[in-house]
Amino acid sequence: MKNAYIISTGTELLLGTTQDSNSVFLASKLMELGIRVIGKSTVGDNHEQLRRAFTVGIESADVIISTGGLGPTFDDLTKIVACEIMGCRLELRTVEEQKLRHYFASRNRPMPDINLRQAMFPVDAKVLKNTQGTAPGMYLCKNGKILILLPGPPREMTNMYLNEVEPLLKKDFGYDMPKVIRKNIKILGLGESQVEERLSELMNCSEGCSIALLAADGEVHICLAIEDTGAHSSLDLLNDLTAKMVEKMGKNVFAYDDETLVSKVARLLMERGSHLAVAESCTGGLLSKIITDIPGSSAYFWGGVISYSNAAKQLWLGVKEETLLRYGAVSPETAREMAEGLRQSAGTDFALSITGIAGPDGGSTDKPVGLVYIALAFEGGCEVRELKFGNGRDFIRILSAKSALDLLRRHMEY
Amino acid sequence: MKNAYIISTGTELLLGTTQDSNSVFLASKLMELGIRVIGKSTVGDNHEQLRRAFTVGIESADVIISTGGLGPTFDDLTKIVACEIMGCRLELRTVEEQKLRHYFASRNRPMPDINLRQAMFPVDAKVLKNTQGTAPGMYLCKNGKILILLPGPPREMTNMYLNEVEPLLKKDFGYDMPKVIRKNIKILGLGESQVEERLSELMNCSEGCSIALLAADGEVHICLAIEDTGAHSSLDLLNDLTAKMVEKMGKNVFAYDDETLVSKVARLLMERGSHLAVAESCTGGLLSKIITDIPGSSAYFWGGVISYSNAAKQLWLGVKEETLLRYGAVSPETAREMAEGLRQSAGTDFALSITGIAGPDGGSTDKPVGLVYIALAFEGGCEVRELKFGNGRDFIRILSAKSALDLLRRHMEY
Numbered sequence: 076m077k078n079a080y081i082i083s084t085g086t087e088l089l090l091g092t093t094q095d096s097n098s099v100f101l102a103s104k105l106m107e108l109g110i111r112v113i114g115k116s117t118v119g120d121n122h123e124q125l126r127r128a129f130t131v132g133i134e135s136a137d138v139i140i141s142t143g144g145l146g147p148t149f150d151d152l153t154k155i156v157a158c159e160i161m162g163c164r165l166e167l168r169t170v171e172e173q174k175l176r177h178y179f180a181s182r183n184r185p186m187p188d189i190n191l192r193q194a195m196f197p198v199d200a201k202v203l204k205n206t207q208g209t210a211p212g213m214y215l216c217k218n219g220k221i222l223i224l225l226p227g228p229p230r231e232m233t234n235m236y237l238n239e240v241e242p243l244l245k246k247d248f249g250y251d252m253p254k255v256i257r258k259n260i261k262i263l264g265l266g267e268s269q270v271e272e273r274l275s276e277l278m279n280c281s282e283g284c285s286i287a288l289l290a291a292d293g294e295v296h297i298c299l300a301i302e303d304t305g306a307h308s309s310l311d312l313l314n315d316l317t318a319k320m321v322e323k324m325g326k327n328v329f330a331y332d333d334e335t336l337v338s339k340v341a342r343l344l345m346e347r348g349s350h351l352a353v354a355e356s357c358t359g360g361l362l363s364k365i366i367t368d369i370p371g372s373s374a375y376f377w378g379g380v381i382s383y384s385n386a387a388k389q390l391w392l393g394v395k396e397e398t399l400l401r402y403g404a405v406s407p408e409t410a411r412e413m414a415e416g417l418r419q420s421a422g423t424d425f426a427l428s429i430t431g432i433a434g435p436d437g438g439s440t441d442k443p444v445g446l447v448y449i450a451l452a453f454e455g456g457c458e459v460r461e462l463k464f465g466n467g468r469d470f471i472r473i474l475s476a477k478s479a480l481d482l483l484r485r486h487m488e489y
Numbered sequence: 490m491k492n493a494y495i496i497s498t499g500t501e502l503l504l505g506t507t508q509d510s511n512s513v514f515l516a517s518k519l520m521e522l523g524i525r526v527i528g529k530s531t532v533g534d535n536h537e538q539l540r541r542a543f544t545v546g547i548e549s550a551d552v553i554i555s556t557g558g559l560g561p562t563f564d565d566l567t568k569i570v571a572c573e574i575m576g577c578r579l580e581l582r583t584v585e586e587q588k589l590r591h592y593f594a595s596r597n598r599p600m601p602d603i604n605l606r607q608a609m610f611p612v613d614a615k616v617l618k619n620t621q622g623t624a625p626g627m628y629l630c631k632n633g634k635i636l637i638l639l640p641g642p643p644r645e646m647t648n649m650y651l652n653e654v655e656p657l658l659k660k661d662f663g664y665d666m667p668k669v670i671r672k673n674i675k676i677l678g679l680g681e682s683q684v685e686e687r688l689s690e691l692m693n694c695s696e697g698c699s700i701a702l703l704a705a706d707g708e709v710h711i712c713l714a715i716e717d718t719g720a721h722s723s724l725d726l727l728n729d730l731t732a733k734m735v736e737k738m739g740k741n742v743f744a745y746d747d748e749t750l751v752s753k754v755a756r757l758l759m760e761r762g763s764h765l766a767v768a769e770s771c772t773g774g775l776l777s778k779i780i781t782d783i784p785g786s787s788a789y790f791w792g793g794v795i796s797y798s799n800a801a802k803q804l805w806l807g808v809k810e811e812t813l814l815r816y817g818a819v820s821p822e823t824a825r826e827m828a829e830g831l832r833q834s835a836g837t838d839f840a841l842s843i844t845g846i847a848g849p850d851g852g853s854t855d856k857p858v859g860l861v862y863i864a865l866a867f868e869g870g871c872e873v874r875e876l877k878f879g880n881g882r883d884f885i886r887i888l889s890a891k892s893a894l895d896l897l898r899r900h901m902e903y
Contacts, residue, residue, distance in 0.1 A: 089526040091517025092703075094508055098531075103505025112503040114538050115531035116545075117512075124528050124549065131530075131541050268601045271562050287500050287534070288562055291642060298501075353795070359781025360774035363795045367773025370849055370882055378801030380794055381767070381777045387792030390834065391805055420804065435784050463596070466621045468784055469644060 076255075076302060077110045077248065080132035082141040084153050085227055086119040097142040097225075097232050104236060108244055109254045109302075110138060120150035129160045133220055138244070143227030145210040147190040154195075154213065154224055161217055163197035171195075171202060171211060178209060203239040207231040214243055221247065254303040256310060258317050262295045263336065263481050264327040270295045273323040281316055283309070293474045294336070329484055337365050340480050343487040344375040344425075351483070352421035353379035354392055354413045355476075356404065357431040357447065362476040377423045382413065382430075392416040392428075403442065405430050407459045410448035418452040425486075426452040427479045431462070433471045445471050449479045451486055458482065491524045491662060494546035496555040498567050499641055500533040511556040511639075511646050518650060521669070522658055524552060534564035543574045547634055552658070557641030559624040561604040568609075568627065568638055575631055577611035585609075585616060585625060592623060617653040621645040628657055635661065670724060672731050674711040677750065677895050678741040684709045687737040695730055697723070707888045708750075743898055751779050754894050757901040758789040758839075765897070766835035767793035768806055768827045769890075770818065771845040771861060776890040791837045796827065796844075806830040806842075817856070819844050821873045824862035832866040839900075840866040841893045845876070847885045859885050863893045865900055872896065 081098045088095050095117060102112040113136055118124040125144075132139040144153030158165055171194035179186035193210055196202055203212030203223075208231040213224040223240055225232045262270060267290040274297070278286070281299075289296040297320060301309050321328050330339045344351060353362050363379045366372055380391045385404055388394040393416035394409055402408040410430050418426035431447025438444035445464040450457055462478055464471045495512045502509050509531060516526040527550055532538040539558075546553040558567030572579055585608035593600035607624055610616055617626030617637075622645040627638040637654055639646045676684060681704040688711070692700070695713075703710040711734055715723045735742050744753045758765060767776050777793045780786055794805045799818055802808040807830035808823055816822040824844050832840035845861025852858035859878040864871055876892055878885045 089516055091513050091520055094513055099505050099508060102503055106505055113533060117529040119527060127545050131545060268561050268604055272601050289501055360777025363774025364778045373797055376797050378795045378797040381792045383787055383790050383792040
């Protein structure tokens with residue numbers, strides 16, 4: 076598998092105001108060709124920093140792609156530095172010079188001499204046409220390395236990559252480029268280290284397959300990738316490994332690949348033709364928001380209540396005053412009455428409720444910040460769960476909403 | 490001026506699917522301290538690539554900050570590699586070990602041995618507390634360089650930077666850092682080019698002051714910055730310029746500096762001792778979610794209804810069937826009945842309602858995607874506004890929620 080290194084140049088990328096979308100685009104496109112990005116570097120318009128970045132790139136990757144620094148001004152150094160490191164001399168190309176002169180003449184503007192730099196290239200480089208601006212790009216194969224210089228403005232860069240670079244890479248690497256097949260196993264209910272422990276025995280039967288764990292907002296994703304040799308064996312190995320991993324993770328696996336927790340729940344609800352209503356206290360609308368992020372959610376989402384005050388719990392959900400006084404708003408009893416009361420008044424198949432203490436204030440020794448109760452009311456019953464989270468208000472709210480969705484997911488799936 | 494180099498680690502950052510928001514945050518915060526980022530590097534969980542990145546960082550900058558790779562698993566290599574390059578040995582800290590054991594014990598989970606790695610640090614390093622997760626960070630001054638290791642999840646990283654790293658950097662670099670004073674004027678209700686047009690006359694009296702416009706999610710921010718020479722003149726110039734700009738922008742200015750639209754509304758509600766309830770259709774909980782993002786919002790937020798279905802509008806808000814049949818769910822009449830019905834049943838001072846077509850489906854010639862009605866019911870009246878947005882479901886939902894908050898803000902403020 077070929078490797079690539081991406082260099083983004085431009086002082087504006089270091090000020091903390093601009094996202095570097097170019098490198099994300101390039102990484103995803105290269106991946107499609109089976110070229111793996113092993114590193115990225117962002118540098119200002121600084122000779123020494125550029126030199127270091129190109130040196131690392133050339134030492135570690137087969138393909139080095141840079142964006143930016145191809146303009147005509149004194150601080151556009153990319154081509155000069157890159158060619159210096161590749162050991163190439165820049166020479167004036169008359170064809171390119173004529174194009175530049177024509178560009179300026181057609182706009183009735185004099186061409187500053189400094190612009191001639193844009194017409195200079197090493198003898199053996201291919202010049203890449205810029206249909207969206209003046210700075211041409213460059214493609215050079217030398218000493219087994221491919222050096223590609225692209226302009227910085229995203230529209231110019233993406234057009235040049237798609238029209239000029241991609242066909243050249245396909246040609247130079249032929250059709251024998253290894254493709255990668257992937258599987259993403261998504262887990263809720265186990266911590267990252269628990270997942271790793273359960274995986275440990277499988278590590279030795281995963282030869283040829285790269286395994287990465289990604290943990291975010293309570294989910295753990297097992298990301299599997301294997302080179303597609305065209306033979307059945309790679310796909311078989313991936314499927315086999317996936318099946319073994321899923322067995323180890325049990326019901327905690329909620330989805331694969333691009334499916335998310337909420338889209339999985341949406342799919343299960345639609346397959347059954349079921350409707351859902353929700354009652355939220357500490358999550359304050361977050362669960363409803365996540366559900367309605369999905370276009371078309373009105374097909375299965377009836378609506379909900381943000382019962383942020385006790386009065387709202389009584390008025391809309393029929394929670395008894397006695398329950399609130401005796402057990403408190405954050406209690407399994409209140410969670411149950413919220414879900415059951417909601418299901419009754421809304422007339423839906425399912426009703427989820429969440430009540431808890433998201434903090435930072437409002438906790439006590441008995442009921443600390445992070446204590447949350449969720450309940451699912453369904454035909455003939457109601458399940459209530461106690462949850463304990465640390466880690467701050469946002470985390471508590473997100474995990475509470477996800478746990479409620481997961482309670483419904485498990486109920487429908489098993 | 491001091492220099493910094495940022496290293497972001499994590500294979501997921503190289504796949505072309507994830508933006509590295511951490512390095513953008515860090516660059517902007519370091520800039521505030523007068524520390525300039527001269528380069529950034531992104532690498533996978535790979536020993537050799539990490540080594541190269543830390544080597545470049547240490548060779549070229551005074552401060553080296555990395556994010557990611559501090560987890561407990563086999564592919565979390567950052568601390569090991571960084572300490573190797575700094576020539577430091579990792580030793581087990583019993584205090585950190587105890588914290589970890591306590592963390593697992595309090596969750597009734599066994600601690601895998603591999604987690605002990607998170608309790609190992611060089612002798613002379615400061616351990617940075619992670620209030621949002623398990624992986625502690627590290628701050629090390631050695632050989633005139635400052636090495637800072639932060640966790641990868643953005644919430645953990647930003648909290649650790651603000652609470653732990655920023656004070657240490659301020660202390661280590663003393664008070665001789667060049668200071669900049671800033672003013673941020675936040676506007677809702679004018680487009681970026683409208684703001685620019687209104688500003689144009691003021692551009693020539695802004696000497697010495699940098700002016701940038703930032704547009705995001707319907708808001709336009711005018712960001713003013715001036716070097717603080719210690720004399721009164723810079724502050725006077727900034728205040729004078731701010732006053733002139735605010736006059737040009739009128740009631741569209743909703744807040745300054747760190748205050749957001751929702752925190753401004755929260756402050757106004759609390760100052761009056763007023764309570765708010767909300768009824769949401771197309772925003773599906775987003776407005777409630779934004780309101781309850783703020784800790785302590787139960788002081789003024791009563792609760793709300795997600796009236797995603799017509800049945801919910803009738804049941805909880807008392808919207809008349811006739812109104813729905815005659816004018817439709819997306820109409821000024823329905824918006825008004827939602828707000829008035831809600832205010833009556835909840836007994837709050839204010840009730841906001843939102844009904845609209847967020848798309849991508851559900852639009853018609855008469856009522857296209859992006860048509861939204863918002864209403865504010867208050868003592869003695871009700872204001873209804875028609876809004877038209879383009880740009881897709883997420884944008885329509887966010888702008889609808891913000892416009893509703895802004896309707897309330899203008900009502901309370903003027």
